[in-house]
Amino acid sequence: MATLIAQATGDPAFKSLIARQLNTWQECGADTLIADSRRATLHLVAGLRPSSHLETLDWIRALRATARYLCPQIPTLEQIVRTYESYFSSSEDVDLSSLPEDEMGMSFPTPPYDDVYTLTTSNGSTRRVLDLRYELIRARAFNVRPKLSTATYTPDPFDYSLSFLLGAWFGSPSVVTIAGAAEQLEVQGYWHLAVQVLAYHPDDVARSYLIRGVISRHAPSKADTPELKSRLELIKKLGVPEK
Incomplete structure (x- = not known):
């Protein structure tokens, strides 16, 4: 088995040989004598999706198995993601965040605290939160902007870091x-770091108003400690007017 796994590099000829052997065993009933875990491994080596075995894996392992065994020899990231998502739905533009639970037995790529969040849209429908890691992988695969909501990486809805x-x-x-x-x-x-963050605000009026508010609440009139001096120096570097 170790030798077969070591050769499972995506070579179509090698996969076809394993698939043909599995088919022969299935026709004569010999496949029932093979342990389920070994049979599932052989299906992966042959480039075939093992029935009901990917469902028991977490989404990271299922995605890795898809990339390693079920895709072409040198797959693109888009091919990997499309192959993985095809196990949830045959639709080419499947939306995993809104797919019904009973559509597939596999684990959705959700964060470990997915039971904490249930997003409700304006029309009353619910959507699941996908793991930030999967959002980044998918964004890279399709060259789109990832969804960066706090729910994708933390159960704390106020952690925007x-x-x-x-x-x-x-x-x-x-x-x-x-x-x-x-x-x-x-x-x-x-x-002082809050001022630096607010400098990214795209609206000039809002940016100026928010920065003035932070400075008026916290900036001292005189810097009498090294820490305050360094903070005020940062404010100057950001180009914030002193008056």
Whole structure:
């Protein structure tokens, strides 16, 4: 078995040989004498989806098995994601966040705290939250912007830290994440970093108003400690007017 797994590199000829052997065993009934786990492994090596075995895996392992055994020899990320999503629905543009639970037995790519969140849309329908890791993988595969809501990576709905950082990395953090991250930093005492976050706000008027509010609440009139001096120095570097 170890030798077969070591050769399972996606070679179509090798996969066809294993698939033909499995078919022969199935025709004569010999496949019933093989342990379920070994039979499932042989199906993967042959590039065939093992019935009812991927369903027991978490989504990360199921995605890895799909990429390693069920895709072409050198698959693109888009091929991997499309193959994985095809196990949930035959639709080409399947939306895993709204697919009914009874559509498939496999585990959806949701975060481990998925039972905490149930999103309700304006029309009353419910949507599940997908794991941020899967959102990033899918966004890279289809060259689209990922969904960076807090629910994708934390059960705390007020933790905007990662969504802001990723949004800034992608070039355009949303107004909600900017305001949320700034409030989060201000509450923790890092008002100077809150000003830095608010500098990303796309609206000039709102940005100026919010920054003035933070400075008026926290900035001292005189810097009498090294820490305050460094904070005010950061404010100057950001180009915030002193008056």
